[in-house]
Amino acid sequence: MSANSDLTVPQREAIELIDGPLLVIAGPGSGKTRVITRRIAHMIESGIPAREILAITFTNKAAKEMATRVNDLVPNRFVWISTFHSFCARILRDRAEVVGLQSNYTIFDTTDQKQVIRTVMSEMDLDTVHFPPGKISARISQAKNDLISAERFQEMHNESVGHHLQAIVARVYPAYQKALLNANAVDFDDLLLHVVNLLTENPEIREQLDYRFRYVLVDEYQDTNSAQYKIVSALSQMNRNLCVTGDPDQSIYGWRGARIENIMRFEQEFPETSVVRLEQNFRSTKRILQASDELISNNIQRKHKKLFTENPEGDHVQLLHFFDEKQEADGIAEKILKIKSEEGYKWSDFAITYRVNALSRPLEFALMRNKIPYQVTAGVAFYDRAEVKDMLAYLRVIYNPKDIVAFHRIVNTPKRGIGKVSARKLIAWANRYNLDPLDAALRADEITTLSKRPKILLQSFARMMQEFSLTDAGSIESLLRMIIHRTGYTLGMNHSQSEQDIQRLANVEELLTAAKQFDRASEDDITLEGFLETTALASETDKIDDSAGTVTLLTLHASKGLEFPAFFIVGVEQNLLPHERSLAERDPKELEEERRLLFVGMTRAKEKLFLTETVQREFRGRPLHTITSTFLSEIEIEFKDLTQEEFHLPEPILKKKSKNKDAQKEKLSFLPDTHRLTTGADLLSGRKTSVDIPMGFQRGMLVRHPKYGRGTVVDVGGYSKHRTVTVDFEVNDRSETFIASKSHLQPIGRG
DNA sequence: CCTACTTCTATTTTT
């Protein structure tokens, strides 16, 4: 391959220094991903066997992108590129017994976790009202991130008796761990923690893996927590070919246990390390970069870095000053329209970001009113939706019969007359004789505490479950279909008119599609393990779709790693950015993280960057007077007072005061003509294309349905992907409600 | 078992 002549000197260094530890401090927009992928390619070309290389990222998206790009450079070599969590999941499968698990363990998500904690707490007679399971599980997770075991935690808090939160946590934590082990399950944190224990307590295993992965790369190293640090370091003892890339100035997950010190201390941990700084920015204009640099210079805890760019000067960074959030939203919408028409920008060139999700609402309404297509990254994650979780719970029980959370979920879903009391009696009995729930259910007639009817019901449930097997079904999809059919799961929903049921049915459909795609992708190696692992570790942020042709709305956190030609940061105000919680803590470190968050945001912008603030903003229902953000005094920014500006709304939609539902719905019908949506199936397959959904339905519109023929739209409800359309058909006065995105309705004119 | 009412709380969320 030709020399890396298209690269800068430091970039070349970062690619070519393969042996020994290497720290790459990569500023925003410095071509980091490019460097990492080229580096891997270069390693392979220099004769390093691909299987000795391990590359770790934080998100599925990043892993997938890296894998694709490496494959483009050096096709068909197997380099292990994955997230921390799926790497650990894999390692753990092979050595589960070492930590007391079986290899068919299941991964509990946060909902499952809370469920376990709730049960554990009620067994211990602890008050779940005053001590919400969510809070407890957050504390436990925090402890785990810091490598504090249940026993350690107990020792640390054995003085704080009584009913302090810590004392409660100290009691719940060990019981929770025991329950997990009992269910042959792990939570997200355990995935890492078990591997840490595996490596620190078993020198031979550590050596074996250290030897196997002679070259280790870790991306976004500033976001590693203590557990991840331990894992990485354990794999780099004998073979100290560890390359970490990251930027301390972009560490914004401290609240989740990320330890910025990991990257700050890297040079001390590996004294022989080389350090490369990628300081040239290829993304932003000079003015954007300069303002960002000014801001971040106010942080004390950081590694010095001199950002520069050869890009043009560009426009001034602007601070748009509005009266309130409503005017702000309209002003932004108008700005987008103006830039688009005057300077030829595309919808997808724009992003609007904010500190908290709650700020997205007025923005969404303004975009709707102005018929600007947009995508928002919020809402219930696909794999969190009840129907999807139900279906997956069946698979989980089949795969791991000890999965008690999944068992509880399905034992009476759909309703089959097995109430809470019967289930609890069953589990108590099963525990006494050390049986799996289903085996116990099979022998229900031996359970003396149960009366006749529950005995029969439990037995027939257990027998039904025995019928389900992947081998017989042949594929995940047909196994799921079998379950749906045999349990009658969708019976109630099939002919229902209610929006909710239609949505639920659509969710089931979507899961089937996801399963089908998994089956296809796995060819002859379809396993429940694979499917369950993918679904457990899939995340909703993977779905940000840059090819959607829409404006993107997202939190500042979610914007990390992305870039947009025109970028808005909304609500740069004291108590919002910096967030009030960071100020209340009085910890300068917290403030610095907020500053880094703004820095991350600002450096997403390629050409145009706008920050906004208001005079007053509605907060929890009350309009609140705004205070200028301390960060604004730290940067040079052009101030635009728009408080007197009137933004003409395209249509006077809300003339009548809208307390009634109809008016609300009317408001929602001003949606972009088409809206693109990423489905659960896309999410799973990592497919980038998304489905085109006709969204422009309005009351009175004439439509055609392939099955029911011509009809008139009589109602529309919901919005975005939940949008529904009710149609009165001409034949036999039939009326049906559809999910806009799922229906095959075609507009054929105005009524 | 479902629903309607009350009460409480309120970031960010790579997995």
Added chain:
DNA sequence: TAGAAGTAGG
């Protein structure tokens, strides 16, 4: 304000 989660009552 709005959403969740818990409680009472049918």
